[in-house]
Amino acid sequence: MADDTTTDDATVQDDTTAGDGTSTDTDDLAKLKSALASEREQRKAFEKQAKANSKAAEELQRTREAAMSEQEKAVELARAEGRAEAAREHGRVLAEARFEAALAKKGIELGPAADLIDKTRFVAEDGSVDGKAISAAVDQLAKLTPKGPPGSSGGDFGGGNGSGTPAKNLREQIREAETKGDWKLSRQLKSQLALEQTKQ
Incomplete structure (x- = not known):
């Protein structure tokens, strides 16, 4: 009988151990389910944030x-301007040269009054020069400026410069004008030279 009691105690002990294992497994399963649900919620939140990002x-x-295309438009506009x-x-430079040449052709010497x-009124917005307007202005000036004696060129008095040395060509x-930096005089002289060359 003693052996039967021992066996019964062992069986009771095994049943108790088995009962504890089941409750531990149930607790572990509940924890795992809770952790899985929590991870799923986090994943959904991350997916939602990723979509928003x-x-x-x-x-x-x-x-x-859109901004780059606006910038490109601004750059192109600046280039065009x-x-x-x-x-x-x-x-403007071309109109000034043509104006001076037209004055020289008519024999008009305006000096500093020029x-x-x-001269910008002879230039269109696109930079083209209005030759007709230049001719009309020079014709008007020819009517207003005093006429010199016939055969006078308006400043050439016998080829000398008054100091006994021959005149420079x-x-x-x-x-000399370019060396001194007198670009205006240089342009006037070049216009006069071009006029003389066309007469030859």
């Missing part, structure tokens, strides 16, 4: 592209 990144890219300004500046005439005068 993706949308924000796409919006930022669209904004950058620069080209137009360069064309107008070139036109600076008072606004136009090319030497141009070189």
